[in-house]
Amino acid sequence: MTEEIVFEQEFPVKGGDFSRAGQVSCKIKNLLQELGLGTEIVLRAAIVSYEAEMNIIMYAWQGCLDLSVTPHRIRIVVKDSGPGIEDINLAMKEGYSTATLEMRELGFGAGMGLPNIKKNADEFWITSEAGRGTRLEMTILTNGQKP
């Protein structure tokens, strides 16, 4: 049986738009706090969302984060149109990065993004097609906390 969705919203993210980077994740954090979820759960969701948002901005042409909250889980699905990832196993390796100098000067692109998403999410799926784009699906269990 599908769980009742308490909250759902889609957030578009434009590739290359460094000036707005992080704004969507700040909104997501505020929303989750307003829903009354606990600090640790909100923190993990914020990290997962921010890493995914930065990946779209750094590597893709455009994408979106789809947030849905049910009584037992936070689900974030991220889809982008972009170059995709040729070797997912390599991209999952800590420290592996294809970031440019500009990204690194901003403090990002250290090759920790995908491993950090995996660490903070309870469930994580990634699929990618070279030349087309990448899809991430992350779930964070809320242990029956509100909502």
Next chain:
Amino acid sequence: MMTLREILTSLGGELLTPGMNLDIECSKVFASDLMSDVLAFMEPGSVLMTGLVNSHVVRTSYLVNVKAIIIVQGKRPDMNVVDEARENKLPIISTGFSMFEACSRISQSFPEGKR
């Protein structure tokens, strides 16, 4: 453990977000210019010491529950970055010391592993 006020004094710093509570207790410090590392390794509730002054520092700090931002090397962020910090109730202190010197000056007050 130090209060933000004590950190401000030890670093001869300037509070760029006036009116914020300086009596908050700080028990952990994380020093880094890599926001990727802040996201991956910092303990929530730390004070962030950095040489970066862009808006991503403020957004990253807000997202991972940083208590305060200390900017080293006498750098000052643009006004819009300070405004964003103020909106998120994040104190910013600027100090003329280098990252190494600033860490050294306050490190005695923090137990090993929390700095």
